[in-house]
Amino acid sequence: MTFQFFLSKNSGLQKNIHLKITDNQKNKIYNFRTDLCISEENWDKEKQRPINIYLKKYKILNAKLDRIKKKVTRYIDHQEADHKKVLRREISCKIKKICNGMKEPLQENTLLYYMQWYIDSKKDLICHSTYKRYKVFFRLLERFEGFLCKSVYIEDMDSDFIRDFMIFGKQEEYSENTIYRTIHFIKTILNFVERKGIRTCVRELELRREKQKKEVITLTEKEIIKIQKTDVPEELQAAKDWLLISCYTGQRFSDFIRFSTQQIHIIEGKTCLSFAQQKTKKEIFLPLHPKVLHIIERNKNCFPKIMDIQHYNRSIKEIAKLAHLNESLKSRKRIGYRSREVQTEKWEALSSHIGRRSFATNFYGKIPTPLLMEATGHSTEQMFLRYINPVNKDRILSLSNYFDTIDEGRTAFQY
Known part of the structure; x- marks a missing residue:
């Protein structure tokens, strides 16, 4: 059975979406006019859906098209x-209900049913960003069901499911990271289902992923000093201060932007900051670097003014550009509706997480890793090491200097 959505040929700006269903086995064709409308310029004729399925109104429209196919x-x-006749009137009625926005409860024993159950059970135990990520996985599986034209039941999930999902992910041009993270979340759901006493194929789902060479972009100590010495317009000064603070505290934007002098404590003459990380709820007691103390003092014993993350991300790019961080590198950039790897200048690649990664990279090997993990709040060394840039120029030059020193010593001994 195949579904074909197409636009009406009327001359209006908004055109109705029509549906043609072809049942090759029965040699039957059904044609329906839906109440859904869209302009021709916003319609993807090849994919038979809105061009931008991430714009809210078109996201809703696309979800209705997927529900029509499944229903x-x-x-x-x-x-x-049941050996009963397929009634055109019944199909038309079901399409009309979906077009009018009527949503049925999720079918029991489907993957989406258990995903929603799991997400609801975790809602009060996880941070908002994790909850949002779970909902992204949920909506991705909704689109996958539309791709299959059917609901995915727990008992039907096997290695073919993984294969089909990966085909879907590649066709939709999702990043490999998104595809694998979604599959791992599905395995989490299957384990959750097994704890409810329902047998699943979770142990049969083999995932073999090639190790990916991930570009970790950080600021070197020299680049941080370069930024520190760069004069910036007054409207960029707060962002510059926050960027330097993040490089010397290793915290996420959601945490450092809420820093307050009320969180400061003095322990045996050392100035420390006490706070709970927003994402993990972990209590952190952080000694403040002299550079951070200098920034607070320069801001009349206060932290810089608060700003939103969009303003911050735009500002630190401008600051890095003024500091002439023009090194050419590969980074992921959003092009259209997808993130792609492109060649760019370093200042363009800066984002709010740059300080956290730079802190981990610049102090790794100089300060014991357990102490650094205390500062960043990482629970495992494996997670912490994901933040380390393996190509650290300072460490490479230090190693080279050792080689030169050893070689000079041997040469002098020979003579």
Whole structure:
């Protein structure tokens, strides 16, 4: 059975979406006019859906198209299984209900049903960013069901499911990271289902992933000093201060932007900051670097003014550009609706996480790793090491200097 959505040929700006269903086995064709409308310039004729499925109104429209495919397929399959006639009027009625926004509860024993159950059970135990990420996985699986034209049931999940999902992910041009993170979340859901006493194929789902060479972009100590010495307009000064603070505290934007002098404590003459990380709720007691203390003092014993993350990200790019951080490198950049790897200048690649990664990289090997993990709040060394830039020029030059020193010593001894 195949579904084909297409636009009406009327002359209006908004055109109705029509549906053609072809049942090759029964040699039957059904045609329907839906109440859904879209302009021709916003319609992807090849993919038979809105061009931008991430714009809110088109996201809703695309979800309705997916629900129509699943609902109609389920109805036809049930009728044929019971040896009953497929009624065009019944299909039309179901399409009309979906177009009018009527949503049915999720079917029991489907993957989406258990995903929603799991997410609801965790909602009060996880941070908002994790909850949002789970909902992204959920909506991705909704689109996958639209791709399959059917609901995915727990008992039907096997290695073919993984294969089909990866085909779907590649066709939609999702990053490999997004595809694998979603699959790992699905395995989490299957383990959750097993704890409810329901048998699944979770142990049969083999995932072999090639190790990816991930570009970790950081600021070297020399680049941080260069930024520190760069004069910036007054409107960029707060962002410059926050960027330097992040490089010397190793915290996420959601944490450092809320720093307050009320969190400061003096322990045996050492100035420390006490706070709970927003993402992990972990209590952190952080000694403040002299550079951070200098910034606080220069701001009349206060932290810089608070700003939103969009303003901060735009500002630190401008600051890095003024500091002439023009090194050419590869980074991921959003092009259209997808993130792609492109060649760019370093200042363009800066974002709010640059300070956290730079802190981990610049102090790694100079300060014991357990102490650094105390500062960043990482629970495992494996997670902490993901922040380390393996190509650290300072460490490479230090190693080279050792080689030169040793070689000079041997040469002098020979003579």
